[in-house]
Amino acid sequence: MPERRLAITLKGAISLGAYEAGVICQTLQLIAYNNSQRGATPWYIDAMCGASAGSLTAALTAAALLRGDDADLLYRIWVSGVQLESLAPSADANHYPNTLLDAHALDTIAGQYLTFPEVVERHQALRPGPSDVRLRLTLSQFSPFPTVGDTLNGTKFNFREYKDAVDFSVGIRQTASGLVPLLSANQVANWGYQGTGPSLSGQDAWNTLVQAAIASGSFPFAFAPRDLRRWRDGNWIDEYFQDGGTFDNDPVGGDD
Numbered sequence: 001m002p003e004r005r006l007a008i009t010l011k012g013a014i015s016l017g018a019y020e021a022g023v024i025c026q027t028l029q030l031i032a033y034n035n036s037q038r039g040a041t042p043w044y045i046d047a048m049c050g051a052s053a054g055s056l057t058a059a060l061t062a063a064a065l066l067r068g069d070d071a072d073l074l075y076r077i078w079v080s081g082v083q084l085e086s087l088a089p090s091a092d093a094n095h096y097p098n099t100l101l102d103a104h105a106l107d108t109i110a111g112q113y114l115t116f117p118e119v120v121e122r123h124q125a126l127r128p129g130p131s132d133v134r135l136r137l138t139l140s141q142f143s144p145f146p147t148v149g150d151t152l153n154g155t156k157f158n159f160r161e162y163k164d165a166v167d168f169s170v171g172i173r174q175t176a177s178g179l180v181p182l183l184s185a186n187q188v189a190n191w192g193y194q195g196t197g198p199s200l201s202g203q204d205a206w207n208t209l210v211q212a213a214i215a216s217g218s219f220p221f222a223f224a225p226r227d228l229r230r231w232r233d234g235n236w237i238d239e240y241f242q243d244g245g246t247f248d249n250d251p252v253g254g255d256d
Helices: 016-035 053-067 072-081 103-113 202-216
Strands: 004-010 043-050 133-141 147-150 156-159 163-175 178-186 188-190 199-201 226-232 235-242
Touching (some): 004 016, 016 043, 016 053, 043 053, 053 133, 103 202, 133 202, 163 202, 178 188, 188 202
Antiparallel strands (some): 133 235, 147 156, 188 226, 226 235
């Protein structure tokens, strides 16, 4: 059957995330309406890439797809949930003293709106049957390890690559007991994760997706860098990351 496959790129620019959220709301509503019409060519979301505020919107869109919620979640967090006063550090807040806003407030907001989707309802923008939406979020390394490169004259040179990205898969599968979320992450994990391999699934993958989205949106000086674990040379290593839009605000390409 013919179908339209949609890839969405969400760049960052602080409040641009709110505008993008509104566009995504309308897009999801249009897709749901189109896909419900008899004989219409269906549209399905296959991939999303986000940078900075766009990463936060991408994570919210993934949650909306798994909950069958085409507008309310995005509206509630961008219009109702995120207010400047809710991000300002309070006198008793455990925040970093050299940042303008309190990064812990982002975790509080995420705990309200981006909880693990235990109850799943398929949005019509997801393909029937087992679905799989690829999600890439850009990050900027705070203090990357030196990389050794070759030159044409045979000498070596050292450089630091600040641009980085992390990959996730978000989808749904049918079981005997109903629909369940199908979530995976590769070579990235939350701070403190102690798994023995580079692949995460289920709630571990979801929690990592949320933290990676927050890290991608952690604008320098406004929010403190965020600690994530990366799988390097067969081991988990703690690294700090900040706003993915600093070095890759147009996440439309890559090395693979």
